[in-house]
Amino acid sequence: MKKTRVTITDIARELNIAPSTVSRALKDHPALKRETKQAVKALAKKLDYRPNLLALNLLQKKSNTIGVIVPEITSHFFSAIITGIQDVIGTSDYNIIICLSNESYDEEMTIVDKLSKIQVDGVLVSPSSETNNFDHLVRLQKSGIPVVVFDRDCPGLESDKVLVDDYSGAFQAVEYLIRSGCKKIAHLSGPINLSTAKHRLQGYLDALENNNMPIQKEYIVHVPGFSHKDGLKPTKKLLKLKDPPDAIFATNDNIAISAMHIAEKLEFRIPEDISIVGFDDQPNSSYVTPSLSTVWQPVYSIGMLSARILLHHLEEEDTKIGFRKEIFKPELVIRKSSKKI
Amino acid sequence: MKKTRVTITDIARELNIAPSTVSRALKDHPALKRETKQAVKALAKKLDYRPNLLALNLLQKKSNTIGVIVPEITSHFFSAIITGIQDVIGTSDYNIIICLSNESYDEEMTIVDKLSKIQVDGVLVSPSSETNNFDHLVRLQKSGIPVVVFDRDCPGLESDKVLVDDYSGAFQAVEYLIRSGCKKIAHLSGPINLSTAKHRLQGYLDALENNNMPIQKEYIVHVPGFSHKDGLKPTKKLLKLKDPPDAIFATNDNIAISAMHIAEKLEFRIPEDISIVGFDDQPNSSYVTPSLSTVWQPVYSIGMLSARILLHHLEEEDTKIGFRKEIFKPELVIRKSSKKI
DNA sequence: TTGTACGCGTTATCAT
DNA sequence: ATGATAACGCGTACAA
DSSP states (O other): OOOOOOOHHHHHHHHTSOHHHHHHHHTTOSSSOHHHHHHHHHHHHHHTOOOOHHHHHHHHTOOOEEEEEESOSSSHHHHHHHHHHHHHHTTSSOEEEEEEOTTOHHHHHHHHHHHHHTTOSEEEEOOOTTOOOOHHHHHHHHTTOOEEEEESOOTTOOSEEEEEOHHHHHHHHHHHHHHTTOOSEEEEEOOTTSHHHHHHHHHHHHHHHHTTOOOOGGGEEEOSSSSHHHHHHHHHHHHTSSSOOSEEEESSHHHHHHHHHHHHHTTOOTTTTOEEEOSBOOGGGGTSSSOOBEEEOOHHHHHHHHHHHHHHHHHSTTOOOSOOEEEEOOEEEOOSSSOOO | OOOOOOOHHHHHHHHTSOHHHHHHHHTTOSSSOHHHHHHHHHHHHHHTOOOOHHHHHHHHTOOOEEEEEESOSSSHHHHHHHHHHHHHHTTSSOEEEEEEOTTOHHHHHHHHHHHHHTTOSEEEEOOOTTOOOOHHHHHHHHTTOOEEEEESOOTTOOSEEEEEOHHHHHHHHHHHHHHTTOOSEEEEEOOTTSHHHHHHHHHHHHHHHHTTOOOOGGGEEEOSSSSHHHHHHHHHHHHTSSSOOSEEEESSHHHHHHHHHHHHHTTOOTTTTOEEEOSBOOGGGGTSSSOOBEEEOOHHHHHHHHHHHHHHHHHSTTOOOOOOEEEEOOEEEOOSSSOOO
């Protein structure tokens, strides 16, 4: 059944010319008789000739493939970034292999190993929340594979980076809560190993300090992950304090939404009794009730820019002028889960 | 910088033996002196030899790559399926290339073309909502590439299929609405070109008919897509009817959530004035207020099973005993957006 | 037990 | 204007 593909040699034989001539004809080599070109092209079309990329890969020692490593893909955040990446890479001749680390350092190592085995030409990576050693990425770089880090920073790693100013986003959110009259602002913080979580926490702390507000340890609770369920217990813990907060700044929208859920169960009115602000502005956040105030970040653009930077590296062989570090500004979006100023 | 990789020939030269011997040693060929094997393996390790998969690909005429075509990836539905696929394929030696058709027939064709160019060994596909001609998939099959269709059926295409009994899911949902006392049940239906939407609509119709309820044309409205925004206008249309429905069965959760949103804006009480039921049971659906009644489907399993079936084909060369057709049963999940029975 | 020679499909280089 | 040849890295049939 599996018809064997038509090769350049088949065409050559049929036309009584050399394979190299066929190759040249197909590539519109300038020094070829028009006749020959036409004959070759005609036969190629007739025989449905398709170049064998596998052979090209071997010859050029490159796979024309880009590896993308993300912790997961079920959140809107990463899936939108990937969509951005796809939309850029899709117009090039590269293919992308998406790999999920499941927030595991070990799996991330395995993935890097696999990508290096198949000789990807470049890698886009957002590290797992467990990762704080980046030797595996350095190894990639040393073997000549450019690496672009996005969203989650890899401190100490020298590479291109496309990040978001999480600090600023958090600062804006908390300062707004302060201005709206909240006095007891809590923070549901992400896994502290993550640069993003760290910066959001710092933005929270600095906004409080800048406004001469006390920092209360019991108002800072870490969530173990980024799904709805990860926010349930931590929120309960906060709301069952003797002196519960009157505002919660959550490290992302899922957590914020589960905080809203718990708050309502415990008969807190939102935003009268408690304001809630998230981070991400994922699409469903404007459809929950009350609609969620949150910090928007340009997910799609993050993906596009990261891909563009990598592509640029791949195409302009050695225009190495140091690494780029791009930082997007997030924006506060006020909706109904928080008091008006 | 780019060190050239160590090859089998390098090892051979260093050891004064033939490359083929090295090759055999590395593969534990039975008829080789233990000494030789050990020497080769030792040196291979020392030199950090890594087989060149690109060469192997050419030799074996296969890319060890599987193509996955999905309409989009930002919904929980497809991203969870992909996670399931990944978790199965990840344990094999195959790589997966995920391609987004953006619900476009043209893009889907382009993708298929690309996948065939890079000689993927198999394809998992869920067609775009525009696709109703499957010649491009047949072409894949004819060139020896096994195709497994998942979730969205391709009527007329003979291939392995992993589907969901959408009819049953819809039937359950609507019958439940009827039992709970709803008399005027509307349906926000998906793009009618999709098998899933079609079957859900049919389930809706049959449930009504089975219960001797009238079918009212103005209660059936099609949504143009599956995002929140796609549900807004159609819902308004329904709720502004002179005789608005007292229940809405939506073709998916996003649409159901935007229906809830509109209903609340128009001061319908949920579920007192209107019951709303979705389809998918995506994670956030239990966190909206009121929590959404919906039809659960085993997304992760759909991905895993599809991948397993494809893998099976790839590994057992020609055990062709016809195509498999697996149909998962969805389950109604009652929450608070609908009246109790 | 190991070596030789060839082929996978293509292109670049050197000839003609 | 075109042909011949080598090379990319590996595996394997055949020879020794």
